[in-house]
Amino acid sequence: MINDHILERIAHCVEFGKSDLKSPYPPDLKGQEGAQELTRAALDMGIDPGLILSAGLVKGMERIGAKFRANQVFVPHVLMSAKAMTAAMEHLKPLFLSGEVKRRGTFVIGTVAGDLHDIGKNIVAMMVEGGGWEVLNLGVDVRDGQFMDAVNSFPGCIIGLSALLTTTMVSMEKTTRAIKEINPTTRVLIGGAPVTEEFCESIGADFYTPYPQDAVDYINRLVPL
Amino acid sequence: MGTSVQQVIPVQHKVQLTFEELGIEAAALEDYIGFQPGSAPEPFPQLIDEIFSECRILSAQGGYSIYNGVQIDRTRKCMLVGDLEFQTEAIVTKKLDRSKAVAVFACTAGNEISRLASEFNRKGHSIHAYLIDSVGSIVVERAMDLIQEKLKSAMQSDGLLITNRYSPGYCGWDIREQKKLFELLPPDFCGIRLTETMLMKPVKSVSGFIGIGREVKYDSYTCGYCDDKSCIYRNKR
Numbered sequence: 341m342i343n344d345h346i347l348e349r350i351a352h353c354v355e356f357g358k359s360d361l362k363s364p365y366p367p368d369l370k371g372q373e374g375a376q377e378l379t380r381a382a383l384d385m386g387i388d389p390g391l392i393l394s395a396g397l398v399k400g401m402e403r404i405g406a407k408f409r410a411n412q413v414f415v416p417h418v419l420m421s422a423k424a425m426t427a428a429m430e431h432l433k434p435l436f437l438s439g440e441v442k443r444r445g446t447f448v449i450g451t452v453a454g455d456l457h458d459i460g461k462n463i464v465a466m467m468v469e470g471g472g473w474e475v476l477n478l479g480v481d482v483r484d485g486q487f488m489d490a491v492n493s494f495p496g497c498i499i500g501l502s503a504l505l506t507t508t509m510v511s512m513e514k515t516t517r518a519i520k521e522i523n524p525t526t527r528v529l530i531g532g533a534p535v536t537e538e539f540c541e542s543i544g545a546d547f548y549t550p551y552p553q554d555a556v557d558y559i560n561r562l563v564p565l
Numbered sequence: 566m567g568t569s570v571q572q573v574i575p576v577q578h579k580v581q582l583t584f585e586e587l588g589i590e591a592a593a594l595e596d597y598i599g600f601q602p603g604s605a606p607e608p609f610p611q612l613i614d615e616i617f618s619e620c621r622i623l624s625a626q627g628g629y630s631i632y633n634g635v636q637i638d639r640t641r642k643c644m645l646v647g648d649l650e651f652q653t654e655a656i657v658t659k660k661l662d663r664s665k666a667v668a669v670f671a672c673t674a675g676n677e678i679s680r681l682a683s684e685f686n687r688k689g690h691s692i693h694a695y696l697i698d699s700v701g702s703i704v705v706e707r708a709m710d711l712i713q714e715k716l717k718s719a720m721q722s723d724g725l726l727i728t729n730r731y732s733p734g735y736c737g738w739d740i741r742e743q744k745k746l747f748e749l750l751p752p753d754f755c756g757i758r759l760t761e762t763m764l765m766k767p768v769k770s771v772s773g774f775i776g777i778g779r780e781v782k783y784d785s786y787t788c789g790y791c792d793d794k795s796c797i798y799r800n801k802r
Contacts, residue, residue: 363608364606364607364608365606365607365608365609366606367606367607370607414598414599414600415598415599415695416598416599416600416609416692416695417599419691419692419695420692422691423691423692426689454760454761454762454764455762455764456679456764456766456768457768458686459695459698462686462691462694466691505734505740505762505763505764506734506739506740507740507741507762507763507764508762508764
């Protein structure tokens with residue numbers, strides 16, 4: 341019961357972007373402990389770190405992701421939640437390195453060659469990390485070769501491609517086919533304003549969504565925590 | 566048949582506007598990122614102050630060239646500017662109809678703002694990066710608003726009206742027509758160049774056309790006119 345209570349408080353802090361005691365955001369949690377302190381406390385109580393991750397941090401990010409999908413919150417809210425998640429993760433990072441806590445896997449994301457837009461891509465990266473993944477953000481204007489290097493360096497990784505122009509989304513086909521040639525089982529997700537479900541199917545990619553949380557849900561179903 | 570564009574006509578109007586001259590207030594950024602102006606919770610007012618301090622050194626550059634003898638063909642949904650035919654498609658063709666001239670414009674917030682955003686991202690300050698990226702978008706649109714006002718005043722003295730701004734990549738107009746648009750501007754105008762993928766660099770840049778004529782209209786633009794459901798500006802928030 342006590343464990344459930346603190347895990348729910350952690351989830352609440354991540355959902356509402358309460359990073360730590362000092363943070364004045366959100367106004368109704370001012371002066372209270374945040375995700376950072378509560379995660380430390382949960383570890384000190386002996387709660388399984390994997391449970392803290394799944395039932396606390398990931399749960400909180402799922403909730404904000406769902407609200408974002410429903411247009412109930414905006415980018416700043418998601419960024420504050422991601423900040424709270426990052427603050428809490430500092431306590432879990434040593435446990436990832438030791439292997440005591442396992443992440444789901446590696447998610448490699450980048451904006452395709454010729455495109456420099458990155459806001460949406462970065463939000464997806466944050467939310468996927470919030471879903472319990474190790475995220476490798478390759479940045480913008482990413483050539484095929486960089487994605488292919490990632491596939492070779494991180495066996496079992498999942499690839500996310502982003503494009504905001506009709507002229508650059510065509511790169512997605514070339515990149516997807518190159519990735520599938522190296523490893524046909526590598527999952528490729530695509531997103532961005534001009535991208536559609538039909539386009540996704542036509543180029544042999546595995547999943548398309550305009551909503552970051554749907555991308556998180558899809559890859560989480562592939563690898564449960 | 567129209568003005569030849571073999572030789573690029575010199576820009577008729579070009580301006581540089583400082584951040585202060587642009588008159589961008591915190592409320593504009595609050596509104597842009599989704600908060601009611603004046604109601605952004607802590608720490609956003611402080612973050613916005615920090616971002617605005619970084620932005621004081623910024624400036625925007627932009628201008629336009631006017632081409633006379635434009636022909637708008639509503640049947641073929643295209644516009645002829647000199648020897649260049651633009652496939653403006655149904656919405657933009659309709660909105661530019663009755664234009665006798667067009668102002669071809671371009672405007673940029675410059676490279677510095679993108680550099681600042683990248684720097685913040687590199688340091689893990691994603692909220693600062695998002696705010697400054699948003700300021701970049703506001704800067705270039707505000708600069709273009711001011712340039713458009715100057716055009717409007719200049720045309721009014723000749724009894725002419727102007728339309729809204731229309732750009733390739735919006736309202737169903739193929740973004741690849743940016744290439745033809747840039748043929749109508751001097752090379753490297755305001756330091757803006759077009760990549761192979763039709764991206765303008767610096768990224769916070771805009772370009773397009775404004776119709777000019779005695780019978781054109783400037784009206785409230787709504788997303789209801791356009792059937793591009795995936796446009797990121799349809800639901801900005």
